[in-house]
Amino acid sequence: MPDSIPFDIPAEWADMPEAAQRRALRRALRQRRRQLGPTHQRQASHRLCRRLRQLPDVRRASRIALYLPNDGEIDATPLIAWLRQRGAKVYLPVLQPLTHNRLWFVRYQASTPMVRNRFGISEPDTRHAAHRARRLPAWALDLVLLPLVGFDDQGRRIGMGGGFYDRSFAFTRRPGPRPRLIGVAHAVQQVRELPTASWDVPLDAIVSDVGVIRP
Numbered sequence: 001m002p003d004s005i006p007f008d009i010p011a012e013w014a015d016m017p018e019a020a021q022r023r024a025l026r027r028a029l030r031q032r033r034r035q036l037g038p039t040h041q042r043q044a045s046h047r048l049c050r051r052l053r054q055l056p057d058v059r060r061a062s063r064i065a066l067y068l069p070n071d072g073e074i075d076a077t078p079l080i081a082w083l084r085q086r087g088a089k090v091y092l093p094v095l096q097p098l099t100h101n102r103l104w105f106v107r108y109q110a111s112t113p114m115v116r117n118r119f120g121i122s123e124p125d126t127r128h129a130a131h132r133a134r135r136l137p138a139w140a141l142d143l144v145l146l147p148l149v150g151f152d153d154q155g156r157r158i159g160m161g162g163g164f165y166d167r168s169f170a171f172t173r174r175p176g177p178r179p180r181l182i183g184v185a186h187a188v189q190q191v192r193e194l195p196t197a198s199w200d201v202p203l204d205a206i207v208s209d210v211g212v213i214r215p
C-alpha cells in the first residue's frame with residue numbers, strides 16, 4: 001500500500017526498553033499525522049470513505065461503530081450520512097466511567113448530547129450513555145472502525161496506548177458472535193515493521209487513503 005515511505009524504526013531505538021520504544025514510536029507517528037495540512041486531510045478522508053463504501057464488510061453492516069477524529073486522525077465521518085441513508089445505525093466509543101480503560105458503544109444521532117472527555121475528544125454525554133437502551137454491547141456490533149496510530153503490512157497495529165480497544169475487544173479471541181474489526185489510518189502512519197504485543201486484538205483489515213491490507 002505505501003504511497004509514502006513507511007516509517008523506519010531508528011537503529012538507535014534498539015537499545016531502549018520495549019515500552020519506551022512504543023512511546024517514542026507513538027510520538028513520531030502522531031506528529032506525522034498532525035503535520036498533514038487541511039488539503040491533504042480532506043483528500044485523504046474522501047479517498048478513505050470511497051474505499052470503505054466499496055467494502056462488502058461495510059455494505060453488509062447495519063450496526064457500525066466509528067470515532068470522531070482527533071489529533072490529526074483520518075476522518076471517516078463523511079460516511080455517517082451515507083450509513084444512515086442506508087438504514088444503518090451508527091455508534092461512538094465512550095470512556096466507561098468506572099471500569100479501567102474500557103469503551104461503551106453509544107448510538108449516535110443528531111439529538112445525542114455531546115461533551116468532551118478527559119482527552120478532549122467529543123463523545124456522547126456519560127449520563128446519557130449510562131442508559132442501556134442507548135448502547136450496544138461490543139459483541140453485538142457488526143463492524144468497528146478503529147483509529148490507528150500505526151500499522152504495518154502484516155496487519156499489526158498500535159493505538160493511543162490506553163489499551164481501550166484491546167480490552168473492549170479481547171473477547172473476539174474466543175468463540176461467539178463478534179464484529180468485524182477494521183483499522184483505519186493515514187498511509188503516512190505505516191511502519192516498516194511493528195512489534196506485536198500478546199494482547200493485540202487481530203484486525204480483519206486495515207484501510208487507508210491509499211489502499212487496503214488484509215492480514
Ligand SMILES: Nc1nc2c(c(=O)[nH]1)N(C=O)[C@@H](CNc1ccc(C(=O)N[C@@H](CCC(=O)O)C(=O)O)cc1)CN2
Nearest residue numbers: 067068069070073093119121147159160161162164165
Ligand atoms: N478519535 C478517537 N477517539 C477515541 C480513541 C482514539 O484513539 N481516537 N480511543 C482509543 O483508544 C479512545 C480514547 N483513548 C485515548 C487514549 C489516550 C489519549 C491521549 O491523548 N493520551 C495523552 C496523554 C493522556 C492524558 O492526557 O493523561 C497522550 O498520549 O499524549 C487519547 C485518547 C476512545 N476514543
Ligand SMILES: Nc1ncnc2c1ncn2[C@@H]1O[C@H](COP(=O)(O)OP(=O)(O)OP(=O)(O)O)[C@@H](O)[C@H]1O
Nearest residue numbers: 157158159160161162163164165166167170197199
Ligand atoms: N485485554 C487486556 N487486558 C488487560 N490489559 C490489557 C489488555 N489489552 C491491553 N492491555 C494493557 O493496555 C496497555 C496499552 O496497550 P497497548 O500498548 O497495546 O496500546 P494500544 O494498542 O495503543 O491500545 P488501544 O487498544 O487503545 O489502541 C498495555 O499496558 C496492556 O498491558
